[in-house]
Amino acid sequence: MLYSLARAALFKLDPEVAHDVALKSLCALGPGVALLGAGADAGESKRVMGLDFPNPVGLAAGLDKNGEYIDAMAALGFGFLEIGTVTPRPQTGNPKPRMFRLVEHEAIINRLGFNNVGLEQLVKNVEKAAFRGVLGINIGKNFDTPNERAVDDYLACLDGVYERATYVTVNISSPNTKNLRDLQSPEKLDELLAAIMARRDALAAKHGLVKPMALKVAPDLDGEQVEAIAGLAVKHRIDALIATNTTIDRTGVEGHRNSVEAGGLSGRPLFAKSTATLRAFAKALGGKIPLIGVGGILDGKDAKAKIDAGASLVQVYTGFIYRGPDLIASARKALR
Numbered sequence: 279m280l281y282s283l284a285r286a287a288l289f290k291l292d293p294e295v296a297h298d299v300a301l302k303s304l305c306a307l308g309p310g311v312a313l314l315g316a317g318a319d320a321g322e323s324k325r326v327m328g329l330d331f332p333n334p335v336g337l338a339a340g341l342d343k344n345g346e347y348i349d350a351m352a353a354l355g356f357g358f359l360e361i362g363t364v365t366p367r368p369q370t371g372n373p374k375p376r377m378f379r380l381v382e383h384e385a386i387i388n389r390l391g392f393n394n395v396g397l398e399q400l401v402k403n404v405e406k407a408a409f410r411g412v413l414g415i416n417i418g419k420n421f422d423t424p425n426e427r428a429v430d431d432y433l434a435c436l437d438g439v440y441e442r443a444t445y446v447t448v449n450i451s452s453p454n455t456k457n458l459r460d461l462q463s464p465e466k467l468d469e470l471l472a473a474i475m476a477r478r479d480a481l482a483a484k485h486g487l488v489k490p491m492a493l494k495v496a497p498d499l500d501g502e503q504v505e506a507i508a509g510l511a512v513k514h515r516i517d518a519l520i521a522t523n524t525t526i527d528r529t530g531v532e533g534h535r536n537s538v539e540a541g542g543l544s545g546r547p548l549f550a551k552s553t554a555t556l557r558a559f560a561k562a563l564g565g566k567i568p569l570i571g572v573g574g575i576l577d578g579k580d581a582k583a584k585i586d587a588g589a590s591l592v593q594v595y596t597g598f599i600y601r602g603p604d605l606i607a608s609a610r611k612a613l614r
């Protein structure tokens with residue numbers, strides 16, 4: 279009820295402005311925000327990637343790109359948070375407008391393009407946070423780093439976040455950084471994962487602590503691509519797969535005035551495609567690597583469907599924008 283009033287006001291604003299206003303308001307509420315989140319319940323905890331999650335409902339990457347709202351988000355009742363995508367150097371992203379609502383579809387199209395404050399500032403923000411729960415840090419490459427040198431960006435980010443992250447996600451699936459998704463091709467991915475996992479092992483030896491690595495994939499993959507990526511994830515001992523990022527497909531939103539905007543579609547229209555991709559990965563992996571299901575979760579039933587399709591944990595973004603903090607409680611309840 280409270281959120282539907284706030285939403286009515288927020289949805290009158292430009293989506294990106296509304297995003298900032300909403301998050302800053304949550305921070306201003308301070309510890310009072312905790313009243314919105316349900317308390318921990320022992321029956322909800324899960325062990326995945328060797329980590330203990332107090333509950334299986336997480337915040338997906340991209341909402342808190344810079345790690346500026348960690349404590350406010352944690353207080354809402356998420357079982358884990360993923361911040362980023364962070365790139366080595368700060369960058370402004372694509373020209374505005376670059377985020378569009380498709381309200382009738384409970385969907386968003388965005389082409390933000392990894393706007394973020396850069397690695398150094400993100401690490402400072404994480405250090406300032408009081409949160410001691412599971413914090414994933416999602417890493418990417420700068421828009422002007424050619425794919426041939428992409429590995430350097432991922433390694434720089436991994437070095438920089440290693441001590442501060444509970445797990446690290448390698449994002450090769452955003453549609454908004456030119457050619458990024460080409461890194462999902464078997465030859466490039468094999469090379470990239472070999473370098474990243476060698477560095478992870480070196481960092482683990484140096485710090486005496488192994489941090490799990492997750493790989494985030496697109497929903498726009500055919501069966502052959504799913505098989506190839508799953509095979510490489512197993513070969514390189516990736517700790518989890520996150521399925522999925524946004525889609526470039528416009529099925530289900532044809533005719534909407536914003537459907538012609540370039541970028542990644544998220545929210546309700548992504549659910550079927552994203553869940554089918556999750557299921558295909560679950561089949562290809564045969565239980566060898568756990569999956570985190572994300573894409574189009576709008577209520578508890580959707581969250582449950584992700585678990586039924588093979589996910590061990592779920593994440594939400596667009597559903598949280600449309601349904602507010604109630605979504606966290608209803609997803610947690612459905613997964614209890």
Ligand SMILES: Cc1cc2nc3c(=O)[nH]c(=O)nc-3n(C[C@H](O)[C@H](O)[C@H](O)COP(=O)(O)O)c2cc1C
Binds near residue numbers: 363377388573
């Ligand atoms: C505005 C916006 C920005 C996003 N930024 C990122 C990002 O920086 N890195 C990333 O891995 N995913 C990003 N995502 C993708 C989400 O994490 C998620 O995978 C996707 O939106 C599907 O989930 P949903 O339907 O619950 O939103 C972004 C999504 C949206 C809507």
